[in-house]
Every structure is written in structure tokens, then in C-alpha cells.
Amino acid sequence: MKPDQSSKLKPVSTRIKWSAYAAYIGTYAARDWGIWEELGLDVTVREGGPQVDTTAPVADGTDQFGITGGDQLLVARSKGRPVVAIAAIMQETPAGFVVHADSDIHSMKDFPGHRLCVIPGHNTEIQYRAVMARLGIDTDTIEEVVHFPELELFLARKVDIEPIYVNNQGTIVRAKGVASRTFIPSEYGVRSYGNVYFTTEKMIEEQPELVQRFTDGLLQGWKGAREQPERAMDSLFKYDRDLDRDLEFDKLRDTWPLVEEKHGRIGWMERERWVEISEALKAANLIRPDQDTDAAFDARFVTTHYDSANS
Structure with a gap:
């Protein structure tokens, strides 16, 4: 009309x-x-x-x-x-988590003992906490680093895991030629x-x-x-x-x-x-x-x- x-x-x-x-x-x-x-x-x-x-x-x-x-x-x-x-x-949510290809992280089950960038309140944080709960992982075993500038700490290797949107930061990582692996929450039973x-x-x-x-x-x-x-x-x-x-x-x-x-x-x-x-x-x-x-x-x-x- x-x-x-x-x-x-x-x-x-x-x-x-x-x-x-x-x-x-x-x-x-x-x-x-x-x-x-x-x-x-x-x-x-x-x-x-x-x-x-x-x-x-x-x-x-x-x-x-x-x-x-x-x-x-x-x-x-x-x-x-x-x-x-x-x-x-x-x-499907664009939320995901990227690590460097030479990292010893091969699954979201491997997050404990590593440094993860967290954006408070962002849906990457919600997805992260939902997956950890589903996997039975205590997030106290993961060092959470609150940081907002996109990819800065990840590219400098100051964090091991970076929350991304696969159609934004994920695209940028690929365009920069950074060898990486990406984990998607839906692969662990959490969708949005x-x-x-x-x-x-x-x-x-x-x-x-x-x-x-x-x-x-x-x-x-x-x-x-x-x-x-x-x-x-x-x-x-x-x-x-x-x-x-x-x-x-x-x-x-x-x-x-x-x-x-x-x-x-x-x-x-x-x-x-x-x-x-x-x-x-x-x-x-x-x-x-x-x-x-x-x-x-x-x-x-x-x-x-x-x-x-x-x-």
C-alpha cells in the first residue's frame, strides 16, 4: 500500500x-x-x-x-x-572466533588457558558464553581481555582468540593474508x-x-x-x-x-x-x-x- x-x-x-x-x-x-x-x-x-x-x-x-x-x-x-x-x-549469526593457523587451538574446547578478546554485551560475548556453558567449560579458565579496536591485539598476537563477524573482520583477516582458523558457534549447537x-x-x-x-x-x-x-x-x-x-x-x-x-x-x-x-x-x-x-x-x-x- x-x-x-x-x-x-x-x-x-x-x-x-x-x-x-x-x-x-x-x-x-x-x-x-x-x-x-x-x-x-x-x-x-x-x-x-x-x-x-x-x-x-x-x-x-x-x-x-x-x-x-x-x-x-x-x-x-x-x-x-x-x-x-x-x-x-x-x-545465521555472523559471530565467530578466529585464531592464527599456527595456534594450538583447534576447537572452542581448547579455549581454556588462552587469552580471548571480549567485547562486553556484544553478541560475540553472548555466543562465547553460551558455547562454553554447553561444553561445560568454566570461563574462569580463560583470560578475558576487554578491548574494542578491531583486530589490533589479534594481529599483534597479544590475544590468542579474537571475536569476529565472519562477514566483516573475518573478511579483513583473509584480505590481509593472515593464515587463520575460524570457529562458528553453530558448530557447537548454539545458533542465532x-x-x-x-x-x-x-x-x-x-x-x-x-x-x-x-x-x-x-x-x-x-x-x-x-x-x-x-x-x-x-x-x-x-x-x-x-x-x-x-x-x-x-x-x-x-x-x-x-x-x-x-x-x-x-x-x-x-x-x-x-x-x-x-x-x-x-x-x-x-x-x-x-x-x-x-x-x-x-x-x-x-x-x-x-x-x-x-x-
Whole structure:
């Protein structure tokens, strides 16, 4: 549904998890190509960062929408933030852990006795703690080093294990020619959705039509980026001209396997996956044992988008 183009655009903002890069290319396409504007929305895209919990500004009304990990969203709800997932762009989390190829670490079971870089509150930390709990490993046996600059300590060999996104820092490590091994939490039975778009319970209750328009534009933007990656990359570079275009295309190529269109539909969410994520976090004492998983997501907006497109 497209509103009268003469009507005033509704200003809203969405907060990405990090600075601009290829993992958010569909968001920038939706903004730059006028897709949201055609749906009556003037969307401002705000950046996050390693120390920014995007659920906070959405919960307090600073932003209307945001991006986080499925695991992070459940942790935020455990803290009382009434945030609700409306679309999961990545069917798998990009979180991983990299070690140098000559390391004696050949599995996440080998983490004890080594130095691990930790970003507090980041979903790499959540994934790390969930995997260690599943493996029965006491994290006191691992030296945790809190550090934010990307890859600095790892490349200098001052930490043994670096948390990464496989489609960002993982891509950079490969581009630098650093021989390495990467461990993925799903290989140890811990999975999560990545790049989950969310809003608040209040927004869904009071303005569901606005949430639908935002979701429609978002999914159109991601579909467009999939079909026209060069044009979408041009849109991304309007927001950060200092990016390396070849590197960003490498990151984009590493992003698409995570997106993995479920049933041919970008953004799809299923209850079974949310329960799986929730149970892993409960087992690791990262969220409340009585937490209501069903309240954490609302799949109707993605479902309505595709139902309307096929009707």
C-alpha cells in the first residue's frame, strides 16, 4: 500500500549495529532508492558501534527501529526492555572466533588457558558464553581481555582468540593474508538469527501500519540489493566514501550465505529457531528461565509482506 505522495512523510529512524558496511546494504538501498519514501516514510539511518546497545535507544524512543542479534534481543528483554523482532535478515549469526593457523587451538574446547578478546554485551560475548556453558567449560579458565579496536591485539598476537563477524573482520583477516582458523558457534549447537530488525511492543500495538510500511521497504531494499549489488554498493558509498569498494564486495559475498533466503524469502522468522536460541541462552543462565520466547518476535509483518506480493 502506497500513501498519497502529496502527504507529509513520516519521520522515523533506525539504528544499525555498527558503522556503515556491506552487511547493511539493503537498509541503505531502501533509503537511497526512495523505497521508504514511496511508502510515506522519511527514514534516518543512524550508526551504532561496539559499545552501542541498539536496544536502548529504541526502547527509550530515541529511535523507532533498530538492528541487533537475536540473542542480544532476548538478553535485552530479560533486562526489561520491551523490544520485539519484526524481521531476521540473516538466518545465521555472523559471530565467530578466529585464531592464527599456527595456534594450538583447534576447537572452542581448547579455549581454556588462552587469552580471548571480549567485547562486553556484544553478541560475540553472548555466543562465547553460551558455547562454553554447553561444553561445560568454566570461563574462569580463560583470560578475558576487554578491548574494542578491531583486530589490533589479534594481529599483534597479544590475544590468542579474537571475536569476529565472519562477514566483516573475518573478511579483513583473509584480505590481509593472515593464515587463520575460524570457529562458528553453530558448530557447537548454539545458533542465532543475525541482523534482526526490531521495534517496541508499544509501536506494534499503537502503529502497526507504520511497522508494516517500514518492513515492506526494508525487504524491498534487500531484494533490490540482491538483484542489483553494484547499484546498492553505490548507495552504501554515499554514506561512507572512505570504504574500500573491493573489500566491501568481499564482505557482501561473505554476507549472502548468512542471509540464506528461507523459503525464498529474505527476513523470514520461525518460532522453532527462536525457541532454540532461547533455550541455549537459558541453559547458560544468560536470560531468565521463565522468559516468554513468543513475546520476543512478531512474524506477521514479514508474512503480510510476502502474502501481499504473491496476491
